[in-house]
Amino acid sequence: MDAGAIGFTTSIPIEILVAAGRRPVDLNNAFISRPEAHTFVREAEKRGFPSTCCAWMRGIYGVLTALDIDEIIAVVRGDCSQTQALMEVLQMEGARVYPFAYPYDRSPDAIRAEIERLREHFGVERKAVEEAKRALDRIRKKLNRLDLLTWRDNLVSGEENHAFLVAGSDMKGDPAAFEREVDTFLEIAEQRDRRPDTEEIRLGYLGVPPIWQGFYERLERPGVRIVFNEIQRQFSMPYLAPTLEEQYLLFTYPYDIFFRLEDIRREAVRRRLDGFIHYAQTFCFRQIEDKILRHSLSKPVLTLEGDRPESLDARTETRIDAFVEMLQREKRTSLAAGE
Numbered sequence: 622m623d624a625g626a627i628g629f630t631t632s633i634p635i636e637i638l639v640a641a642g643r644r645p646v647d648l649n650n651a652f653i654s655r656p657e658a659h660t661f662v663r664e665a666e667k668r669g670f671p672s673t674c675c676a677w678m679r680g681i682y683g684v685l686t687a688l689d690i691d692e693i694i695a696v697v698r699g700d701c702s703q704t705q706a707l708m709e710v711l712q713m714e715g716a717r718v719y720p721f722a723y724p725y726d727r728s729p730d731a732i733r734a735e736i737e738r739l740r741e742h743f744g745v746e747r748k749a750v751e752e753a754k755r756a757l758d759r760i761r762k763k764l765n766r767l768d769l770l771t772w773r774d775n776l777v778s779g780e781e782n783h784a785f786l787v788a789g790s791d792m793k794g795d796p797a798a799f800e801r802e803v804d805t806f807l808e809i810a811e812q813r814d815r816r817p818d819t820e821e822i823r824l825g826y827l828g829v830p831p832i833w834q835g836f837y838e839r840l841e842r843p844g845v846r847i848v849f850n851e852i853q854r855q856f857s858m859p860y861l862a863p864t865l866e867e868q869y870l871l872f873t874y875p876y877d878i879f880f881r882l883e884d885i886r887r888e889a890v891r892r893r894l895d896g897f898i899h900y901a902q903t904f905c906f907r908q909i910e911d912k913i914l915r916h917s918l919s920k921p922v923l924t925l926e927g928d929r930p931e932s933l934d935a936r937t938e939t940r941i942d943a944f945v946e947m948l949q950r951e952k953r954t955s956l957a958a959g960e
């Protein structure tokens with residue numbers, strides 16, 4: 622069995638990689654989980670990446686210098702408008718790159734064909750992929766439990782929720798070890814004391830994961846919690862759909878904003894959200910979608926823009942505090958009015 626690592630630029634059907642005995646590596650996680658993440662951004666700049674391209678892109682390119690990766694799956698449709706150029710640079714430098722495309726129209730035939738092409742590329746049987754899906758779904762079920770312990774039972778912080786769900790995209794390269802880590806965490810979390818939540822501010826985090834260090838630590842405080850991490854939850858594939866095709870059609874991230882909005886609205890009601898933080902990455906085309914989110918959501922939205930992997934700047938901290946205070950005032954007023 623070949624245990625070589627396969628890097629990818631956003632979530633792809635890792636069931637195929639697992640069935641092929643390859644190690645899945647989400648390059649975003651590999652970049653941001655390292656304490657020296659900022660050095661990868663600088664490394665990319667030194668090697669000719671413009672400082673006006675998104676820092677996630679520069680970080681992915683930079684971290685590749687520190688990894689032993691056999692092949693890179695570049696998601697050229699459904700993720701990032703900058704990935705094609707990244708793919709071309711990597712190809713020029715001799716890397717093996719495989720393009721994967723989510724269909725714009727969520728066509729079942731198109732996603733099926735794309736998944737089949739990937740399966741054939743790695744030379745695995747359908748049966749092996751189905752077995753891998755069953756094994757990964759067992760872990761995803763546990764991540765769903767962790768998510769429930771976050772928003773329903775108040776036993777898991779928004780930061781812990783973020784860390785586990787975002788890791789679901791590549792299961793830290795070793796699904797069996799990741800499952801043990803999830804099991805241990807769930808055991809600990811389930812023994813915590815349930816906290817009363819009557820006056821709590823319940824926030825939803827929208828957008829790609831924050832590039833900042835210490836964001837959740839700075840935002841969450843007594844009485845204020847993030848109980849919905851939108852895209853991180855998507856990366857954890859919570860659907861438990863019967864087939865791979867259905868699973869990757871339910872994955873909202875690569876499709877249009879209106880499909881994402883259906884999920885956000887549904888979860889906002891279910892999780893009783895008081896407001897949203899929308900994270901927008903500097904130089905990201907998704908910033909344009911902020912207008913649609915703000916227009917479409919009925920609860921207050923605070924849009925924050927992050928650039929590099931560093932601590933929060935003072936202005937952002939002040940804006941967070943002002944937003945939280947405004948929500949707390951509103952909550953106290955509506956509680957006093959018996960709403």
Ligand code: SF4
Binds near residue numbers: 675678
């Ligand atoms: S944050 Fe936006 S621009 Fe940056 S890699 Fe992600 S999708 Fe691309």
